[in-house]
Amino acid sequence: MxxxxxxxxxxxxxxxxxxxxxxxxxxxxxxxxxxxxxxxxxxxxxxxxxxxxxxxxxxxxxxPNVADRSTRTTPLHDAARTGFVDMVRLLVAAQADPQARDNQSRLPVDLARENGHAEVVAFLETLK
Amino acid sequence: MAHCTSFPYEPVAEIGGGAYGTVYKARDTESGKFVALKNVRVQTDQNGLPVSTVREVALLKRLEQFDHPNVVRLMDVCATPRSDQETKVTLVFEHVDQDLKTYLEKAPAPGLSSDRIKDLMRQLLCGLAFLHSNQVMHRDLKPENILVTSQGQVKLADFGLAKIYSCHMALTPVVVTLWYRPPEVLLQSTYATPVDIWSTGCIFAEMFRRKPLFCGESEMDQLGKIFEVIGLPQEEEWPTGVTVSRKNFPAVKARPITDFVPEINEQGAKLLMQMLTFDPLKRISALNALEHLYFQDEETSNQDETL
CATH class of the missing domain: 1.25.40.20 (Ankyrin repeat-containing domain)
Known part of the structure; x- marks a missing residue:
């Protein structure tokens, strides 16, 4: 153990x-x-x-900007992909970088869009 | 069962452990998504994995073909031999990043709306009816393994593992919560799929109360707390051949369930009592619960959807 x-x-x-x-x-x-x-x-x-x-x-x-050592995924990527809008807002308020890219060059907003999380997409797009 | 050859999953945190093995939150490095890895240590002999394990895994894989919306996906299963006597079986499940416990804790006062509770209950019972129709019982249903996606979709997790784990469970005492456990299990009598309906009843009440209904500290205490609500069962209802005697408990009468769950409506209270029925054979089934009047009377619940 x-x-x-x-x-x-x-x-x-x-x-x-x-x-x-x-x-x-x-x-x-x-x-x-x-x-x-x-x-x-x-x-x-x-x-x-x-x-x-x-x-x-x-x-x-x-x-909040520490990226996964294998995939470069950040917590904001994970929050955006899973669609938890409260978490997305909280991370952004704590200076999480919405322009961070994972090892497949995807932004958090890309993952939100891929997974159909319209509210998260709308919020992340206001940050541009 | 396939060997773990190409295994793109990297554990990131331990999220459960016990006598049977360990559960990890892990990342699928190809898709970037989280998964839940469940490792089970299984004893092997010269014939390899025990037939019971192979059968249970085959059953889980068969369930997967139905793609049921209210159970988590089983994405992968593989085996890694550890020694002549032991093999590690790894089950890879979909990971949902919210459970009902967190969902209830987060709900601002005064808690979930009655429509939201009805929707959660309908989905929970759909998942259970599906498992039960395939002869799978969950046996350990609790808010921690009822998952809720950000879109409000309910997915049951940790089902069908009881039999794979059970040989190990007997060896090492594991701390498991008693709060959702039905009387027949507490009394060590025989049990089957109605166990899950009891647990569902406890969880139904908890959705309104935002705290558990029966918080026992031992098997006897748990039974006592149950009888304080549903009343001490009649002598003829007490299962035969159990060591715990009915005489150990005070002859308390049933109290109205609305004393404990004041926010519940009339049909909800009726359904709840059919779930919290002492005799497992008289307890309502998941399929019949879905047909209950509680789910028929729509009140205002359609209004949200038409907006």
Whole structure:
């Protein structure tokens, strides 16, 4: 069994959308931009439908522009592809870059459009 | 079962673990999408994987051909031999980035509208009716494995794994929530697909309450909390051959369900009570629940769609 670090616990809590655990782990000293044993930060793996988790992480200084080391996908790409408009707005308000491109040269708005998320497309287009 | 040769999935976080194996949120590096990887450790002998595992996986693959809108997609299954005695079976499922627990927590006061609850319930029951008609029971339905897309589409996850896991579950005690567990499971009596209807009833109530209906801390406490609502069942309803005696519980009478779920309408309350029926044989089925008057009386629910 692999040892779980605070960082692993933080990313797990974020991925499960568990806001109370995220907040308590941050209070106990988990580094908000620290990576887990898969080399990912909490904001990269958080449950996209959970803006309360995103808000807790961002308020603690989470970097919203960290890209996946394999695919260059950013959290804004993931939020746009899955269509969670509240998350898209929150990330943009925290300075997530709407012009970030993944390894297939796609912008977040491209992924929103591909997946039929009209509200997200409309919002991202106002940023141009 | 295919071997894991071209495997484009990279784990990014652990999202579940237990005696049976581990669940990861992972990224499909080809599409960029998230997936859920479920690893199950299976004991093998000279004939390879046990017949029961092969059969369960075949069943899950057969279900996949129906492309049902209310269950998650099974995208891939493969096996990696670990030793002569053990093989890791990896199931790759669609990942939906929101569960019902988060969805309910996020809903601003006073909670979800009655139309939204009805829509969620209809989809949940459609998914269950589909699984049950294929002889698949979920056995561990809870808000964490009822997924809701950003478009409000319900997708059930973690179904059909119970039998694949079960041999390992028996070996190691796993902490699992009791709150959605029906009396027949708590009493260690025989059980079948009605278990999922009980859990659905608990979740139906929770959609209105925004907190669980029965929060027991042990099997006995859970049963006690259930009887405080539905009343202590009659002697003749108590299953035979179970170790827990009916005499352990106070002779409480059923209380009106609206004491616990005040926002529910009349037909909703009737359906809820047919789901929270002690005797699994008298409990309503998923198909019959979909035919219930609760879903027929449309009230104002069509207005949103015509806008």
């Amino acid at each position: 692999t040892m779980m670090t605070l960082q692993d616990d933080l990313t797990t809590a974020a991925a499960k959308g568990n806001t109370a655990d995220v907040e308590s782990l941050l209070r106990r000293g988990a580094a908000v931009n620290g990576v887990n044993r898969f080399g990912r930060t909490a904001v990269q793996v958080m449950m996209m439908g959970s803006w309360p988790v995103a808000q807790a992480l961002l308020q603690h200084g989470a970097d």
